[in-house]
Amino acid sequence: MSSTPYRLPLALPRLRRAEGEGALAGVCAGIAKSLRVDPTLVRLTFAMLAFAGGAGIAAYGGAWLALAPESGPTPSPRRRLLGFVALAIAVAIALRGFGFSDSLIWPAALCGAGILLARGHSGARLVVGLSLAAVGVIVFVDQNATSNGRDAAFESSAVAIALLLVLGPWAWRLAAERDSERTARIRSQERSEMAARVHDSVLQTLALVQREAGDPRRVAALARRQERELRSWLYPDPRADDAGLASAMDTAAAEVEELHGVPVELVRTGDVPLDDRVEALVLAAREAMANAAKHSGADEVSAFVDVGDDEIAIYVRDRGRGFDPEAVPAGAHGIAESIRGRMSRAGGTATLTSSADGTEVELRLRRQS
Amino acid sequence: MKRRVVLVDDHDLFRAGVRSELGDAVEIVGEAGSVAEAVPLIRELDPDVVLLDVHLPDGGGHAVIAQVAPERPGVRFLALSVSDAAEDVIDVIRAGARGYVTKSISGADLIDAVKRTADGDAVFSPRLAGFVLDAFRTGVAPVDPELDVLTTREREVLQLIARGYRYKEIAARLHLSVKTVETHVSAVLRKLQLSNRHELTRWAAERRLI
Numbered sequence: 001m002s003s004t005p006y007r008l009p010l011a012l013p014r015l016r017r018a019e020g021e022g023a024l025a026g027v028c029a030g031i032a033k034s035l036r037v038d039p040t041l042v043r044l045t046f047a048m049l050a051f052a053g054g055a056g057i058a059a060y061g062g063a064w065l066a067l068a069p070e071s072g073p074t075p076s077p078r079r080r081l082l083g084f085v086a087l088a089i090a091v092a093i094a095l096r097g098f099g100f101s102d103s104l105i106w107p108a109a110l111c112g113a114g115i116l117l118a119r120g121h122s123g124a125r126l127v128v129g130l131s132l133a134a135v136g137v138i139v140f141v142d143q144n145a146t147s148n149g150r151d152a153a154f155e156s157s158a159v160a161i162a163l164l165l166v167l168g169p170w171a172w173r174l175a176a177e178r179d180s181e182r183t184a185r186i187r188s189q190e191r192s193e194m195a196a197r198v199h200d201s202v203l204q205t206l207a208l209v210q211r212e213a214g215d216p217r218r219v220a221a222l223a224r225r226q227e228r229e230l231r232s233w234l235y236p237d238p239r240a241d242d243a244g245l246a247s248a249m250d251t252a253a254a255e256v257e258e259l260h261g262v263p264v265e266l267v268r269t270g271d272v273p274l275d276d277r278v279e280a281l282v283l284a285a286r287e288a289m290a291n292a293a294k295h296s297g298a299d300e301v302s303a304f305v306d307v308g309d310d311e312i313a314i315y316v317r318d319r320g321r322g323f324d325p326e327a328v329p330a331g332a333h334g335i336a337e338s339i340r341g342r343m344s345r346a347g348g349t350a351t352l353t354s355s356a357d358g359t360e361v362e363l364r365l366r367r368q369s
Numbered sequence: 370m371k372r373r374v375v376l377v378d379d380h381d382l383f384r385a386g387v388r389s390e391l392g393d394a395v396e397i398v399g400e401a402g403s404v405a406e407a408v409p410l411i412r413e414l415d416p417d418v419v420l421l422d423v424h425l426p427d428g429g430g431h432a433v434i435a436q437v438a439p440e441r442p443g444v445r446f447l448a449l450s451v452s453d454a455a456e457d458v459i460d461v462i463r464a465g466a467r468g469y470v471t472k473s474i475s476g477a478d479l480i481d482a483v484k485r486t487a488d489g490d491a492v493f494s495p496r497l498a499g500f501v502l503d504a505f506r507t508g509v510a511p512v513d514p515e516l517d518v519l520t521t522r523e524r525e526v527l528q529l530i531a532r533g534y535r536y537k538e539i540a541a542r543l544h545l546s547v548k549t550v551e552t553h554v555s556a557v558l559r560k561l562q563l564s565n566r567h568e569l570t571r572w573a574a575e576r577r578l579i
Contacts, residue, residue, distance in 0.1 A: 224473070227451070231451070235454055263473075265495055265496075265533065267495045267496050267498065267499035267531045267532075268499060269499050269502045269503045269506065269531075270503065270506070302495060302532060302533025304495065304499070304528070304531040304532040304533070306502070306528060306531070315532040315533075317532055317533045317534075357538075360532070
């Protein structure tokens with residue numbers, strides 16, 4: 001399906017008032033600017049119309065009331081309505097000046113008002129507007145029938161009704177088509193986005209689950225990761241900033257779960273923006289979570305991120321077999337370098353307690369003000 | 370004596386799962402899938418514990434509590450949900466639930482949680498502890514300074530729960546009895562619920578419940 005937006009072939013430029021640029025209220029200057037013609041031409045037109053029974057003056061006043069200034073608030077509906085009435089009077093005066101009779105002008109005014117009203121979206125306005133237009137047609141037919149004879153009246157009313165019958169449905173269909181096309185386009189965009197998301201995440205996971213069906217731990221971890229991802233998409237956490245500690249820890253916990261197949265129960269309060277030091281803290285915490293998942297033998301790792309007023313603390317705990325921190329060979333990179341070294345370079349501390357009941361790593365980092 | 374439990378969740382499959390996990394440890398006397406179904410059912414059965422989903426199609430779990438609790442003070446509610454939104458969980462707790470556990474909880478832990486809820490204890494999962502710490506700090510709860518500020522001890526207990534410690538471990542670490550830890554947790558729950566007392570009263574009055 002093509003995605004180029006449909007445009008009406010004829011669109012009038014939006015008229016505005018150029019305040020401060022004209023001699024009076026900037027009506028002529030504004031209209032000239034919107035239509036891209038010489039302002040003098042517009043001013044001349046208004047001046048000439050002013051001689052046609054004062055139509056130009058009424059039109060100027062109406063335009064001043066109805067047009068929005070280039071900068072500043074749009075006029076109130078009341079003011080606009082007043083403006084339109086003045087414009088209509090101007091048109092009527094002008095038509096009379098050109099020799100049209102009242103029998104044409106009044107029906108035309110009724111039809112115009114009806115069409116304007118019917119442009120609203122509510123059903124009541126449509127009905128009232130169409131009735132006004134119909135009354136206009138009838139009055140026209142009636143008056144011309146008495147003045148100019150029946151033949152001419154039938155002829156002109158036939159033309160009017162035919163025009164209405166042809167143009168009405170066409171305009172109606174055009175508007176409806178544009179609306180439905182827009183709705184369909186938005187819907188199809190939404191659907192393809194949803195399909196892409198489901199394909200990238202849920203379907204992939206289901207495929208993996210089928211392949212790894214023999215390994216319940218792996219399946220559980222896959223399901224958990226998928227759940228977490230889907231949930232963060234469906235119910236985004238408004239408190240978590242994309243570039244913050246909270247979302248970085250979410251990602252780290254999800255990665256550890258995925259790599260080692262052990263669920264990480266992450267609890268966090270508060271958030272701070274990421275900088276080099278906070279990033280080091282996240283990396284140290286990630287290493288601690290990965291160690292717990294890899295070596296402790298526990299079926300779950302708990303992590304708690306507590307952002308205090310002047311200190312950030314992260315606790316990583318498992319209920320695994322525990323180990324003797326002193327007995328870890330010096331070459332073991334994980335704790336010495338990835339946790340302790342990182343934290344001390346960032347100006348924080350890492351404390352490790354381990355017993356037969358499990359291990360807890362406590363990372364602390366003062367917040368910089 | 371077996372605890373009498375009512376299960377309120379709109380997913381049949383999930384209810385079946387909970388039923389089989391709870392097994393013979395408790396007696397499931399009724400099930401409901403919506404607020405409209407749950408309220409008359411709980412009034413009629415008067416169970417010990419209601420396992421309550423935070424999200425229901427015709428309103429939250431808090432709506433069930435608000436409609437039932439005033440006339441059935443003996444019924445205790447335990448929220449059970451996959452929901453991660455802190456506000457939803459806090460709403461249910463403030464309405465009067467004795468605790469909140471996530472749906473990934475193991476069968477044995479769930480049985481334990483039901484028993485403790487029936488005994489009137491508070492059941493705090495690590496996640497709920499985190500939510501509550503957040504609520505008191507960021508002012509999600511309209512805090513009455515006289516009443517609603519957590520004591521240092523209560524905060525310590527909550528932080529340890531959030532770190533994944535069980536009540537027994539917390540007691541050992543803080544040199545307290547398990548009973549004292551439970552008292553602290555119940556006090557936190559009470560503060561959270563009282564902080565919302567006026568709002569809750571208004572809510573109930575609007576619906577002519579009291």
